[in-house]
Amino acid sequence: MIRSLKSGIPLFLSLLLLGTAGKDLSAQNGVPGGTGDFLSGLFPGIYFTSYYREWLFQEAARPYWAPTELENDARILALRRPLFLNSDIIAFYGHPSSPNMGILGRYELPELNSRLNALTEEYNTANGRRGVRKALYIIYGTVQPGGEIGYIPDAILQSYIRFALERDMLIFIDHQIGRYDPLESLKTMLPYLHYPNVHLALDPEWRTDKPMRRIGSVTGAEINGAQKIMAEYLAKYRLWGERMLVIHQFHYSMIQDRSDIRTGYDQVTLVHCSDGFGGPALKRSTYSYNAAARNMPVKGFKLFYNFGIPGAGYDDPLLSPEEVFALNPRPCLVMYQ
Numbered sequence: 001m002i003r004s005l006k007s008g009i010p011l012f013l014s015l016l017l018l019g020t021a022g023k024d025l026s027a028q029n030g031v032p033g034g035t036g037d038f039l040s041g042l043f044p045g046i047y048f049t050s051y052y053r054e055w056l057f058q059e060a061a062r063p064y065w066a067p068t069e070l071e072n073d074a075r076i077l078a079l080r081r082p083l084f085l086n087s088d089i090i091a092f093y094g095h096p097s098s099p100n101m102g103i104l105g106r107y108e109l110p111e112l113n114s115r116l117n118a119l120t121e122e123y124n125t126a127n128g129r130r131g132v133r134k135a136l137y138i139i140y141g142t143v144q145p146g147g148e149i150g151y152i153p154d155a156i157l158q159s160y161i162r163f164a165l166e167r168d169m170l171i172f173i174d175h176q177i178g179r180y181d182p183l184e185s186l187k188t189m190l191p192y193l194h195y196p197n198v199h200l201a202l203d204p205e206w207r208t209d210k211p212m213r214r215i216g217s218v219t220g221a222e223i224n225g226a227q228k229i230m231a232e233y234l235a236k237y238r239l240w241g242e243r244m245l246v247i248h249q250f251h252y253s254m255i256q257d258r259s260d261i262r263t264g265y266d267q268v269t270l271v272h273c274s275d276g277f278g279g280p281a282l283k284r285s286t287y288s289y290n291a292a293a294r295n296m297p298v299k300g301f302k303l304f305y306n307f308g309i310p311g312a313g314y315d316d317p318l319l320s321p322e323e324v325f326a327l328n329p330r331p332c333l334v335m336y337q
Contacts, residue, residue, distance in 0.1 A: 186229060
């Protein structure tokens with residue numbers, strides 16, 4: 001199926017055609033660059049004709065669903081746009097292989113996407129003129145007894161990344177650190193930044209060798225170091241686009257020397273996410289404590305569904321989208337576990 005020339009002509013080709021406006025091309029048998037004065041230009045006409053015909057052949061050979069060059073360029077530009085400029089991000093959180101670690105592991109991807117569509121519609125109604133982007137927030141490294149880390153199989157993670165790429169969705173991969181160094185933990189996730197929709201996260205709660213018994217922590221210097229490592233990796237491999245690094249906090253001890261944290265690392269946006277389950281009063285109190293850290297101006301907020309799992313915490317009741325956006329400062333990233 002031949003694609004429309006209007007939607008598929010490369011930019012330099014369009015400019016070249018404009019440059020011939022007003023010339024008498026009647027002697028060229030209807031093909032620009034065939035014969036006549038056009039050959040005397042800086043761009044050899046015979047080469048142009050050959051290229052143009054080859055390009056037409058390639059366009060005709062594209063499957064009807066394949067994007068044109070301009071459509072590909074538009075997609076790249078969309079990925080490069082500032083993430084929070086005109087939209088908020090709504091995410092489902094969890095581990096693909098565990099129904100007890102969040103909503104993400106309770107449904108297959110098509111059903112998960114359908115439920116996320118419905119939720120983002122609610123947020124789209126609540127946020128006025130701002131748009132909404134969907135995201136999947138995946139636990140990549142899960143803390144085990146003794147602080148060991150179990151990693152998600154690469155094939156599973158790749159399937160989620162591809163699913164998201166095809167639907168203009170973002171992916172967050174989250175490392176729980178365990179007994180390991182947070183900067184070394186971050187480095188295990190860096191190769192996934194080669195996917196333009198992937199962002200990273202560290203969860204200080206689980207930086208411990210006694211998970212579920214001791215709340216872990218990171219330092220301001222370690223958070224700065226993580227941002228620096230991300231920025232250097234993006235520059236080294238010329239990976240364009242803004243990328244987020246999310247840091248979770250629900251207890252004052254989870255981030256030591258919080259005032260030492262700085263932002264502004266090239267291409268890296270630090271997101272300070274308010275975590276923890278409970279009733280509305282406790283949720284707002286935790287968020288207020290995080291809001292006091294003005295050196296991390298971009299905020300996130302996490303909510304917990306009640307799936308009836310024995311011993312698992314949840315929000316009772318869940319804050320509505322309108323109540324979430326009433327928090328001050330308004331969170332830009334909202335996730336549901």
